[in-house]
Amino acid sequence: MATKASRSAARLMISPAVVLLLGWMLIPLCMTVYFSFLRFNLLNPGDNPFVGWENYRWFVTDPSFSAAMINTLVLVGGVLLITTIGGIMFALLLDQPMWGQGLIRIMVIAPFFVMPTVGALVWKNMFMNPVNGIFGHIAQSLGAAPIDFFSSIPLLSIVLIVSWQWLPFATLILLTAFQSLDQEQLEAAEMDGASWFNRFWYIMLPHLARAITVVILIQTIFLLSIFAEILVTTNGGPGVATTNLTYLIYVSSLLQYDVGMGSAGGVIAIILANIVAIFLMRMIGKNLDA
Amino acid sequence: MGRIALKQVQKSFGDVTVIPPLDLEIDDGEFVVFVGPSGCGKSTLLRLIAGLEDTTSGTIEIDGTDATGLPPAKRGLAMVFQSYALYPHMSVRKNIAFPMKMAGMDQAEQERRIAAAAKALNLTDYLDRRPGQLSGGQRQRVAIGRAIVREPAAFLFDEPLSNLDAALRVGMRMEISELHKKLDTTMVYVTHDQVEAMTMADKIVVLQAGVIEQVGSPLELYRAPRNKFVAGFIGSxxxxxxxxxxxxxxxxxxxxxxxxxxxxxxxxxxxxxxxxxxxxxxxxxxxxxxxxxxxxxxxxxxxxxxxxxxxxxxxxxxxxxxxxxxxxxxxxxx
Amino acid sequence: MARAVPNSRKAINTAVAGTLGFIIFFPILWILILSFKTEGDAIKAPLQVLFSTGWTTESFGAVQERSDYFKHFTNSVVLALGSTILGLLVAVPAAWAMAFVPAKHTKNVLMWMLSTKMLPPVGVLVPIYLIFRDVGLLDTRTGLVIVLMLMNLPIIVWMLYTYFREIPGEILEAARMDGASLREEVIYVLTPMAIPGIASTVLLNIILAWNEAFWTLNLTASNAAPLTAFIASYSSPEGLFYAKLSAASVMAIAPILIMGWFSQKQLVRGLTFGAVK
The missing domain is CATH 2.40.50.140 (Nucleic acid-binding proteins)
Structure with a gap:
């Protein structure tokens, strides 16, 4: 509800943001789609002939593509599993009465503010290095053979590092959701004879359902684009053992200078992300009406 | 002066007509109450007078001049909102001073009016507090104070008492009535509570679905309701x-x-x-x-x-x- | 009414949560300790490290010398602040308009803005890289400021929008009735009331820009490289370097860690686009 004058002022004020985002989204997007149909390598200047679906065919049939898809799935799925379950448990725990809750919460949240390159390098060297890392020292003191994380379980190592970075996010959001749960509801359930487990299962978990979905969807969006952690730890190796889709596209386009191929991969990545995005947008949209 | 005349005023939101063409005269110094069930268009009508909404057609005259296209600030009206709408980051003093500051009024005159308003409204001890530290009734009085100092042509009240508890409401009702007697300025008051309408009004305007059902003094409406709706609405x-x-x-x-x-x-x-x-x-x-x-x-x-x-x-x-x-x-x- | 909880249960809760919290926090604590050790001590077993007596700040100096910390730090500051300020300039008017003058399409516009955030960066890496190469923006702060601003613009608009929406429209109408012009309304009423919200938006945006590690790694070489790239240069070990890596890491994360702790609550709102409050 407003007057005409304020409405036209409003339109004027929205337009810079809209124009900028439209440009930021449309121009590169169209270019990516366009390049993906060209034979276009920066190392071979000259014509960039139209080749139809060739890039897509090459990209998809390359064995490293299927490996990258599986790695992406394992990476996203593994991190989601660890962070969601861990997040629920941490949130539940932190919601209990205790001393020094603020301090403990700060400690749990801290990893989220650590830049990805730092987190990954610290884990790689100080913890997972088989000779000098803490895990190596612990294994030695127990008389066991130290695990060489990045050669024997490379993908799992990355899953662990990324989980450490994202556990705080899940915890923080789920804790916020827990705290908005009406205590009287729980007391009513207790009066109705519900055990702690029943209260958790029938009241707390449904109350959290929405927050859990949000955590899963938002993390998925970010996890699909994991890049820096791989770059500074394994460079996608050994072989393609830790190459995810993002990294594969990076390799094709900026290391092999194959713009056409990289663009085809980019289009595939966009489609994948959009599938998740649709669900996320629906949830957020519903909330907007409320 | 505060004579307000609505001529064939109409308001639609998109395809929905909230107020079909309507005529109404409000005389100088009158206490007019718009009353009706929620959604009857009474608040919209008040906001049209205030200039917070555009009329779809028709004209609004204030003291004989066409004010239809004027922005709210130029109409010389003051409004008291349901939520009081105090500026939370300003002290009571600054809240009351705000309209005068916007008008670029002389500092000494501002001080004089603030002091007078604070005295009249029992706010002298609270001038340096923030609205958040005041009770509901005090906030209401600050909102009124902010309206008074402008010496407007007319006061507009949008359900000002609905956020107060029952006991306080009776007290504030009388305070507003007394204020009207003292200032003798036109007041337009919106409420859904027929008791407020009966006790305060010189003239009641009963609205339903944007249509004026009857205009008259409280007793006229009580004695001779024009139709079944007014008959059922007035009286308890x-x-x-x-x-x-x-x-x-x-x-x-x-x-x-x-x-x-x-x-x-x-x-x-x-x-x-x-x-x-x-x-x-x-x-x-x-x-x-x-x-x-x-x-x-x-x-x-x-x-x-x-x-x-x-x-x-x-x-x-x-x-x-x-x-x-x-x-x-x-x-x-x- | 909250019930009284026996101290014994509180003690158990504290112990369990404290231990787990400590484990999560440990890597950060550990690099803080290592950064003050000599390289020789830093690779020892954990207990030996703790009880080694040599404390030194030499690693910090070494890091500056080896990879010019201050240049990268300056770049990080410029990128984070630049993209935030630029973003605010564009976002404040947009959020104001959508929150206070909602139109039929406001919701769609908001959702669309959000959807640009869902676009995976890698999907547009090639064109952005080529455009930047052709207009000479590769490895420049200007280029990165623009990219980071656009990256985070949807979040800024969205966060501001949710904060603005909490300001009751009646207060702005009151200001209008009181004779305030649009400019005065924004200066005297809206902005002071919105400052807490704007502050948390700024904070979150600085954190996101500071830690952004896709564009900053792919569009810079040396001139405009911020701390993310500075750290990445430590990814291939050269001899003994734990203490130096630790020192570099501490210097890279300390400013933002402190800011982050202050903005926990706002973080939830910003990162979930208001879906969880």
Whole structure:
């Protein structure tokens, strides 16, 4: 509800943001789609002939593509599993009465503010290095053979590092959701004879359902684009053992200078992300009406 | 001066017409109350006068000049909002000073008016507090103070008392009435509470679905409601509307009789019924009676000391000269 | 009413949560300790490290010398602040308009803005890289400021929008009735009331820009490289370097860690686009 004058002022004020985002989204997007149909390598200047679906065919049939898809799935799925379950448990725990809750919460949240390159390098060297890392020292003191994380379980190592970075996010959001749960509801359930487990299962978990979905969807969006952690730890190796889709596209386009191929991969990545995005947008949209 | 005239004013939001073309005159110094159920367009009408909404068509004149296209600030009106709309980051003093600051008024004059308003509204001790530290009633008074200092042509009140608790509401009602007597400035007041309308207004405008149902003084509306809607809306407890046989006897579709215009007796009377619930208020007793054809329950206001119990049989006699008659369209028949 | 909880249960809760919290926090604590050790001590077993007596700040100096910390730090600051300020300039008017003058399409516009955030950066890496190469923005702060601003613009608009929406429209109408012009309304009423919300938006945006590690790694070489790239240069070990890596890491994360702790609550709102409050 407003007057005409304020409405036209409003339109004027929205337009810079809209124009900028439209440009930021449309121009590169169209270019990516366009390049993906060209034979276009920066190392071979000259014509960039139209080749139809060739890039897509090459990209998809390359064995490293299927490996990258599986790695992406394992990476996203593994991190989601660890962070969601861990997040629920941490949130539940932190919601209990205790001393020094603020301090403990700060400690749990801290990893989220650590830049990805730092987190990954610290884990790689100080913890997972088989000779000098803490895990190596612990294994030695127990008389066991130290695990060489990045050669024997490379993908799992990355899953662990990324989980450490994202556990705080899940915890923080789920804790916020827990705290908005009406205590009287729980007391009513207790009066109705519900055990702690029943209260958790029938009241707390449904109350959290929405927050859990949000955590899963938002993390998925970010996890699909994991890049820096791989770059500074394994460079996608050994072989393609830790190459995810993002990294594969990076390799094709900026290391092999194959713009056409990289663009085809980019289009595939966009489609994948959009599938998740649709669900996320629906949830957020519903909330907007409320 | 504060004469407001609405001429063929209409308001639509998209395809939805909230207020069909409407005419209304508000005289200088009058206390006019817009009353009606929620969603009846009374707040929209007030906001049209304020200039917070554009009219779709028609003109609004303030003191004889066309104000339809003027922005709110240029209309010389002051408004008190339902939520008080105080600026939370400013002290009471600054809140009250804000309109004068916007008008670029001389500092000394500002001080003088703030002091006068604070004194009149009992806010002198609170001038340096923030709105967040005040009670509901005090916030309300600050909102009024902010309106007073501008010395507007008219005050607009948008349900100002609905956020206060019942006891405070009665007090504030009287304060606003006294303020009106003292300032003698036009006030336009929106409420959904007919008690506020009856107690405060010089002139009541009853609205339903954007249409003015009746305009008149409180007693005119009480004595001669123009239609069934006004009859049911004004007065508490509500007027009993009776249809069927009993109405036919009076040669009309519906008759109305106010609870306070029915005599109750345990021995004899015109109509017979059974007591359902009796609400003993001490001063009065409201008896809800079942069994009178065409109206169930029929409410009667009896003396406070009447002792009737659930299930008792009672006899009722309406005062013949106070029966209202309505035709097939619900309009009053004289 | 909250019930009284026996101290014994509180003690158990504290112990369990404290231990787990400590484990999560440990890597950060550990690099803080290592950064003050000599390289020789830093690779020892954990207990030996703790009880080694040599404390030194030499690693910090070494890091500056080896990879010019201050240049990268300056770049990070410029990128984070630049993209935030630029973003605010564009986002404040947009959020104001959508929150206070909602139109039929406001919701769609908001959702669309959000959807641009869902676009995976890698999907547009090639064109952005080529455009930047052709207009000479590769490895420049200007280029990165623009990219980071656009990256985070939807979040800024969205966060501001949710904060603005909490300001009751009646207060702005009151200001209008009181004779304030649109400019005065924004200066005297809206902005002071919105400052807490704007502050948390700024904070979150600085954190996101500071830690952004896709564009900053792919569009810079040396001139405009911020701390993310500075750290990445430590990914291939050269001899003994734990203490130096630790020192570099501490210097890279300390400013933002401190800011982050202050903005926990706002973080939830910003990162979930208001879906969880």
């Amino acid at each position: 407890p509500k007027m009993n509307l009776i249809e069927g046989e009993l109405a036919n006897e009076h040669g009309c579709r519906t008759i109305g009789i106010r609870p306070e215009h029915v005599e109750v007796s345990t021995t004899e009377g015109q109509w017979q019924g059974t007591v359902g619930i009796a609400e003993h208020l001490g001063s009065d007793t409201f008896i809800h009676i079942h069994g009178v054809p065409g109206c169930d329950p029929l409410t009667v206001r009896a003396d406070g000391e009447v002792s009737v119990r659930h299930g008792d049989t009672v006899f009722l006699t309406p005062r013949q000269n106070l029966i209202h008659r309505f035709d097939d369209n619900g309009m009053r028949i004289e």
